[in-house]
Amino acid sequence: MVMDYMLSEEEQMIVEIARTIAIEKIKPLRDYYDEKEEFPWDIVKEFAKADLFATYIPEEYGGFGKGVMGLVLVVEELCKVDGAISLSLAATALGAFPILISGSEEQKKKYLPDIASGKKIAAFGLTEAGAGSDATGMTTTAVKDGDYYILNGSKRFITNGGDAETYVIFAKTNHSRGARGISCFILEKGDPGFNFGKKEKKMGIRASSTRELVFNDCKIHKCRLLGREGQGLVIAQTTLDNSRPGVAAQALGIATGALNEAVDYARKRVQFGQPIISFQIIQHMLADMATEIEAARALLYASARMIDSGKVRRTSKESAMTKLFCSEVAMKVTTNAVQIFGGYGYTKEYPVEKMMRDAKITTLYEGTSQIQKNEIALNLIKEYVTKSK
Amino acid sequence: MNVIVCIKQVPSLANVKIDLETGRFKRDGIESVINPFDKYAVEEGVRIREKIGGKVIVITMGPPQAESALRETISRGADEAFLISDKIFGGSDTLATSYTLSSAIKFIGNYDIIICGKQALDGATAQVGPGVAEMLNIPHVAHVKKIEFIDDKLIRVERMMEDGYDLIESSFPVLLTIIEGINSPRIPSLRGKMFSKKAIIKTLDAETIGVDAKKTGLNGSPTQVMKVFVTQQQRNYGKKFSGDVKEIAVALVKRLSKLGIV
Numbered sequence: 089m090v091m092d093y094m095l096s097e098e099e100q101m102i103v104e105i106a107r108t109i110a111i112e113k114i115k116p117l118r119d120y121y122d123e124k125e126e127f128p129w130d131i132v133k134e135f136a137k138a139d140l141f142a143t144y145i146p147e148e149y150g151g152f153g154k155g156v157m158g159l160v161l162v163v164e165e166l167c168k169v170d171g172a173i174s175l176s177l178a179a180t181a182l183g184a185f186p187i188l189i190s191g192s193e194e195q196k197k198k199y200l201p202d203i204a205s206g207k208k209i210a211a212f213g214l215t216e217a218g219a220g221s222d223a224t225g226m227t228t229t230a231v232k233d234g235d236y237y238i239l240n241g242s243k244r245f246i247t248n249g250g251d252a253e254t255y256v257i258f259a260k261t262n263h264s265r266g267a268r269g270i271s272c273f274i275l276e277k278g279d280p281g282f283n284f285g286k287k288e289k290k291m292g293i294r295a296s297s298t299r300e301l302v303f304n305d306c307k308i309h310k311c312r313l314l315g316r317e318g319q320g321l322v323i324a325q326t327t328l329d330n331s332r333p334g335v336a337a338q339a340l341g342i343a344t345g346a347l348n349e350a351v352d353y354a355r356k357r358v359q360f361g362q363p364i365i366s367f368q369i370i371q372h373m374l375a376d377m378a379t380e381i382e383a384a385r386a387l388l389y390a391s392a393r394m395i396d397s398g399k400v401r402r403t404s405k406e407s408a409m410t411k412l413f414c415s416e417v418a419m420k421v422t423t424n425a426v427q428i429f430g431g432y433g434y435t436k437e438y439p440v441e442k443m444m445r446d447a448k449i450t451t452l453y454e455g456t457s458q459i460q461k462n463e464i465a466l467n468l469i470k471e472y473v474t475k476s477k
Numbered sequence: 478m479n480v481i482v483c484i485k486q487v488p489s490l491a492n493v494k495i496d497l498e499t500g501r502f503k504r505d506g507i508e509s510v511i512n513p514f515d516k517y518a519v520e521e522g523v524r525i526r527e528k529i530g531g532k533v534i535v536i537t538m539g540p541p542q543a544e545s546a547l548r549e550t551i552s553r554g555a556d557e558a559f560l561i562s563d564k565i566f567g568g569s570d571t572l573a574t575s576y577t578l579s580s581a582i583k584f585i586g587n588y589d590i591i592i593c594g595k596q597a598l599d600g601a602t603a604q605v606g607p608g609v610a611e612m613l614n615i616p617h618v619a620h621v622k623k624i625e626f627i628d629d630k631l632i633r634v635e636r637m638m639e640d641g642y643d644l645i646e647s648s649f650p651v652l653l654t655i656i657e658g659i660n661s662p663r664i665p666s667l668r669g670k671m672f673s674k675k676a677i678i679k680t681l682d683a684e685t686i687g688v689d690a691k692k693t694g695l696n697g698s699p700t701q702v703m704k705v706f707v708t709q710q711q712r713n714y715g716k717k718f719s720g721d722v723k724e725i726a727v728a729l730v731k732r733l734s735k736l737g738i739v
């Protein structure tokens with residue numbers, strides 16, 4: 089038996105489709121893409137044909153309106169087989185959320201249907217060389233010039249960079265206002281003065297492209313401004329509230345995949361005349377892995393449902409807890425999976441080697457684990473202060 | 478261009494067991510799936526529609542449970558589906574099945590192409606497709622491996638043969654039975670799956686399609702299964718020669734000449 093999370097019939101369909109694609113389309117190619125570090129366009133096309141890009145997008149923009157839950161179910165299922173290829177989809181969601189959250193009707197109509205259909209993938213550009221955990225340290229500027237903005241600067245580590253068509257970019261419109269001087273823009277590939285820098289070579293998620301974006305007097309019309317001037321940081325934070333469960337789902341999927349591999353291997357591998365799964369210490373390792381994964385899943389689904397209910401304005405604490413817990417569980421589970429495989433786990437002959445490399449990123453991007461803890465603590469303090477008033 | 482695809486629901490062979498006493502499949506608790514060859518048939522039908530328009534109608538003769546197989550074909554792109562179901566169809570052999578299916582096809586009418594899988598996974602006779610064509614008095618091409626050309630007047634297909642393939646041209650209507658590998662069946666999309674849940678699947682019974690009760694079901698089946706048995710596999714292990722190349726060659730030639738082969 090598996091834990092029953094009362095998924096709706098349509099949610100179960102989403103899972104089934106994602107599973108079929110993961111097994112039939114991704115599994116045969118995962119080692120290829122990991123080794124070649126190519127962008128997995130042929131699989132992106134499969135996602136598009138199966139409507140997987142559309143689950144979380146509202147129906148009026150060509151989606152299915154299945155919310156953050158719809159997104160995490162897809163990402164989790166795909167990542168059970170491969171933690172990198174699904175990032176084309178998950179990072180597209182990261183680029184779509186700011187438009188969903190603060191786009192005008194016109195902007196939503198212009199950009200979201202192509203994202204839902206998978207015709208265009210998206211990206212989210214917040215990080216810079218000198219501004220990682222502290223986004224307010226960014227130096228990219230957007231200067232107003234009549235009906236236009238002129239952007240200068242660069243963004244580092246942008247997932248889907250170069251491969252995406254639609255970019256949500258954060259830049260300073262008013263230096264003197266600090267955190268309130270950041271604004272958010274939609275850029276399109278091909279905008280004048282918008283170029284791509286180097287592509288990172290990485291430890292894991294190698295099928296995902298991570299590039300530098302460079303703006304050299306990049307001139308865009310003011311209709312590309314998302315929300316109002318100065319709202320950028322709030323848009324970024326609200327986006328992360330919605331998207332961090334996606335990273336958690338990636339982590340959870342990878343962890344689940346690793347557990348399955350570990351159980352399978354432990355039953356087959358014989359040492360001292362018996363399958364290693366008969367050793368109680370191995371059984372206990374597997375038991376801990378399974379329990380932590382289930383706890384992570386319960387937290388993830390609960391947060392996703394809470395976000396989708398729309399009952400609260402912000403879910404920063406819950407999203408941070410979810411991402412923190414799921415990503416740390418993924419790191420622990422994949423490390424132990426390699427341990428159970430022994431020396432074989434350290435080789436590319438078995439998938440757990442890659443799973444451990446892929447898992448690591450989930451404790452880093454969209455805020456490191458330390459930053460999640462800061463966020464959780466900050467909210468605890470706020471809640472305490474409100475209560476004691 | 479209207480395409481009718483005939484499918485069958487069969488027990489999933491993944492973990493099917495055979496009752497050694499009766500020689501029949503133990504069907505209890507075994508999942509039913511679309512006959513694998515028929516998935517290619519549905520996909521090919523949908524591709525024809527995507528290319529030249531029209532409609533893809535899927536039919537199956539079977540018990541009420543077979544409706545789930547029809548729904549799946551809708552999630553894979555079919556437009557409509559009919560379940561041909563009646564108690565009197567039970568026990569049909571390939572002749573009675575061909576008769577009943579052809580009656581249903583006549584009732585539905587207005588078809589240009591009928592596509593069947595090359596055979597069913599369980600019976601594996603490959604007779605029903607050609608049988609339907611005969612009863613409808615239309616041409617058929619069996620074992621099609623590729624549709625080489627198609628427009629609204631003409632179709633040219635490659636028929637798989639033991640020593641290559643034949644290129645065959647036909648006007649419409651025509652019936653094709655197709656082999657696996659002719660395409661790679663699409664994975665149902667979310668939209669397709671959701672749509673298939675809501676699709677209305679009509680049941681056509683004996684009276685509706687106007688079959689002659691004497692020609693369908695057990696009554697219409699001249700062939701009856703007398704006995705089914707499981708063959709014992711004879712294991713004739715090969716012989717392995719070892720040594721250096723010369724020794725192996727000598728031993729092999731000796732053995733072959735002893736067998737009268739050289």
Ligand SMILES: Cc1cc2nc3c(=O)[nH]c(=O)nc-3n(C[C@H](O)[C@H](O)[C@H](O)COP(=O)(O)OP(=O)(O)OC[C@H]3O[C@@H](n4cnc5c(N)ncnc54)[C@H](O)[C@@H]3O)c2cc1C
Nearest residue numbers: 212213214215220221245246247298452453454455456458
């Ligand atoms: C593969 C990959 C893909 C990425 N994709 C994107 C993307 O699509 N879009 C995007 O905008 N960014 C992206 N990033 C950037 C990512 O979000 C940042 O790397 C991350 O936020 C950390 O920033 P940093 O690397 O500058 O680390 P730093 O901020 O320099 O942190 C270094 C260390 O200091 C710790 N630290 C920092 N501040 C504190 C503090 N206040 N308290 C305690 N500890 C602290 C951190 O936890 C960390 O351990 C990506 C990064 C990678 C590697």
